[in-house]
Amino acid sequence: DAKTTQPNSMESNEEEPVHLPCNHSTISGTDYIHWYRQLPSQGPEYVIHGLTSNVNNRMASLAIAEDRKSSTLILHRATLRDAAVYYCILRDGGNNNDMRFGAGTRLTVKP
Amino acid sequence: DSGVTQTPKHLITATGQRVTLRCSPRSGDLSVYWYQQSLDQGLQFLIQYYNGEERAKGNILERFSAQQFPDLHSELNLSSLELGDSALYFCASSVEGLASSTDTQYFGPGTRLTVL
Numbered sequence: 001d002a003k004t005t006q007p008n009s010m011e012s013n014e015e016e017p018v019h020l021p022c023n024h025s026t027i028s029g030t031d032y033i034h035w036y037r038q039l040p041s042q043g044p045e046y047v048i049h050g051l052t053s054n055v056n057n058r059m060a061s062l063a064i065a066e067d068r069k070s071s072t073l074i075l076h077r078a079t080l081r082d083a084a085v086y087y088c089i090l091r092d093g094g095n096n097n098d099m100r101f102g103a104g105t106r107l108t109v110k111p
Numbered sequence: 112d113s114g115v116t117q118t119p120k121h122l123i124t125a126t127g128q129r130v131t132l133r134c135s136p137r138s139g140d141l142s143v144y145w146y147q148q149s150l151d152q153g154l155q156f157l158i159q160y161y162n163g164e165e166r167a168k169g170n171i172l173e174r175f176s177a178q179q180f181p182d183l184h185s186e187l188n189l190s191s192l193e194l195g196d197s198a199l200y201f202c203a204s205s206v207e208g209l210a211s212s213t214d215t216q217y218f219g220p221g222t223r224l225t226v227l
Contacts, residue, residue, distance in 0.1 A: 032212040043201045043218030044154070045113065087154075091212040099216065101146075101154035 004088045009106040012078045020073040020105055022088030027068050031092045034099070035062065035073050037084040044087065044101075047073065083109045114138065115219035117202050123225045129190040132222045136183055136204030142166070143185040144205070144216060145177055149198040160185055192226045199223050 005023040012018040024033070035047040048055055048062045050071075055062040061074040075082055085104040114137035124130055136143050145157040147170075156169035160179035171177075174192075179185045189196060199221045207214035 030212065043113065043115075043203070043221050044216075045218065046215045049213065049215075099156065103153055 004090060004102055006086070006088055006102060006105045008103065009108065011108045011110060012075075012082075014080060014109055014111050015077050018075040018078045018082070018107065018109075020075075020086050020088075020107065021070065022072070023070045024088070024090055025069045027090060028092060031090040033062065033064060033068075033071050034089045034091055035060070035086060036089065036099075036101075037086045038104070039081075039084045047086070049091075078107075078109045080109050080111060083107055113217040113219060115202060115204050115217050117200075117219040117222050119222060120220070121223050121225075123227065124192060125227055126192055126194060128192050128226075129188065130192065130224065132187040132189070132200050132202075132224075134185045134187070134202030134204075134219060136185070136202075137217055140204035140206050140217070141183065142205045142207060143179055143183070144203040145171075145185070145187050146201040146203065146218075147198050148201060148221075149195075154201070157187070189224070194226050197224055197226045 032049050032051050034049040036044040037047050038044045048057050048060050050062045063072045085106050087101050087104040089099050116135045118133045141162045144159045146154050148154045157171040158177050159167040163179050174190050177187045201218050201221045203216040203218045205214045205216045
């Protein structure tokens with residue numbers, strides 16, 4: 001399985017943008033890039049996903065490099081509620097539908 | 112609220128015992144997934160059921176088993192419990208059952224298992 005690399009932790013100030021990077025240099029052409037986050041004491045929740053083009057939804061934006069070897073999750077205005085562990089996951093369908101979580105990035109938001 | 116429910120919220124038991132964790136998927140979702148989250152291993156996929164049938168297996172121990180019932184709820188059975196089985200157990204559900212690279216998995220709040 002293609003692997004992802006994320007920084008262990010990041011800090012942000014409230015109401016400022018946050019850029020969470022993810023490297024996936026061995027990504028294949030059919031791999032989708034998914035982001036989930038896990039708030040304290042909760043189960044993971046879906047944030048966004050994309051294949052090649054940049055994507056926007058109400059929660060965040062996903063910027064995908066042209067060579068697809070890296071991507072960035074963008075939170076446009078971080079709030080205290082955005083403090084969580086963010087996971088970047090590659091999914092290709094393949095024979096399984098499970099998701100392989102790495103260690104993720106722990107985002108701290110300072111007031 | 113994801114729409115996925117898990118019971119119980121907390122479970123404390125002794126080594127060697129057997130427990131059953133229960134999960135009800137979101138309305139309309141046919142797939143149920145079980146994950147284990149421990150401090151040293153992170154989130155690990157255990158097993159997937161789709162419409163009553165086992166679809167995929169991950170790092171699930173032989174002492175663990177699961178099933179999905181006709182009403183689509185699922186149970187994860189953990190037997191001969193060891194101290195190392197202490198963890199958070201999450202259930203997730205999705206619409207898709209076949210291999211999909213785009214479907215969203217919705218996670219429940221988890222069951223915290225403590226083995227003493």
